[in-house]
């Protein structure tokens with residue numbers, strides 16, 4: 001990383017601050033502002049962190065204007081074409097693609113730790129049958145810390161790595177158990193002979209009383225979706241994982257916090273919200289009405305699955321997923337009118353000047369929800385699927401942060417706009 005300096009001068013006082021201009025490998029140069037409070041007595045103001053780099057990271061690079069997404073330098077298009085989810089997870093965690101032997105070892109570790117403690121299963125009985133799977137996920141994933149006290153020395157790199165493996169291995173089992181609980185079916189044990197995505201489908205859809213064959217199309221589509229969702233640099237949930245982790249909290253608490261952040265409809269909850277929106281729109285003839293609502297500033301309605309904080313031209317994941325979406329719809333031969341509605345809505349929004357001018361394109365979640373629905377995955381599980389995929393990204397960032405000797409507790413400042421200093425008044429004087 002090269003360093004130059006910039007001088008920031010306060011024209012009122014004449015005081016100045018020498019600021020480092022940091023250049024990473026790719027992307028915008030970044031001004032280091034930490035000297036400003038000491039030199040000038042000012043804080044910097046960046047609500048929602050639109051221009052603030054919160055950390056240095058070697059994991060993922062995004063160029064939002066050009067629609068570029070790289071994991072450890074590899075374009076997402078090449079990984080989507082050639083890799084599988086576990087290999088991508090290894091790449092994110094370790095920084096390099098695995099050799100054959102490394103892949104075998106990693107895959108064995110992940111496959112052999114898929115079972116959850118039997119007593120964890122009884123947690124599910126405490127949830128109402130209609131509990132949202134994301135709410136169960138947050139609770140049960142956080143509670144994993146209660147089972148692994150002895151492995152939570154945050155200064156021991158081996159403990160960190162074991163926890164990372166446990167999270168990637170066990171979250172699909174927990175996710176499937178959440179689903180089984182919600183439909184009143186027995187929890188299905190993992191099968192270590194299946195690959196990662198096949199195992200998820202097996203645990204979700206098989207029942208003890210009959211044989212279940214994993215659909216190769218479903219496993220392939222899930223694998224692609226998981227690669228595309230595996231990481232996305234400092235998004236809201238990953239930043240949450242890092243912030244919680246910066247306090248020294250255990251990884252299960254960190255990932256549970258990441259799941260909570262992901263749940264919001266402006267983030268990972270969007271894939272579920274897309275389907276809810278399509279249900280609300282109901283039919284193709286209502287599209288103009290809903291486009292008008294999305295454009296009306298006095299109406300809170302937004303076109304879910306459109307727009308992105310970083311991608312302002314196109315979301316490269318959406319381009320890849322769109323193709324698979326059409327393939328899945330064709331192969332499953334589904335005639336659900338919702339799919340036609342989704343495709344017509346996409347067409348109408350892409351031809352509408354409001355969306356074109358604001359560079360609002362369908363994002364990855366517009367299509368992922370449609371694919372999940374075509375694969376028979378219930379709407380309430382969409383964000384859970386996203387959480388499973390993103391776990392490899394979350395743990396990679398957490399491991400990177402924990403290995404960085406410059407990590408300090410995350411602690412933003414504020415621009416206080418409340419009441420100035422005043423004296424307490426006794427109740428009779430108010």
Ligand code: ACO
Pocket residue numbers: 265266267268270294295301302303304305306307308309310358360363364365
């Ligand atoms: N529908 C209608 N108008 C929109 C939409 C939308 N989906 N998204 C943005 N706009 C409008 C804004 O109102 C704003 O209009 P203005 O300039 O006239 O005021 C303009 O487009 C710019 O949008 P911002 O709000 O500045 O975009 P921001 O970066 O803050 O938000 C976000 C990005 C949260 C993704 C937003 O586009 C949105 O809410 N989309 C729908 C939810 C969604 O799909 N989220 C998934 C994101 S992908 C992911 O997390 C994996």
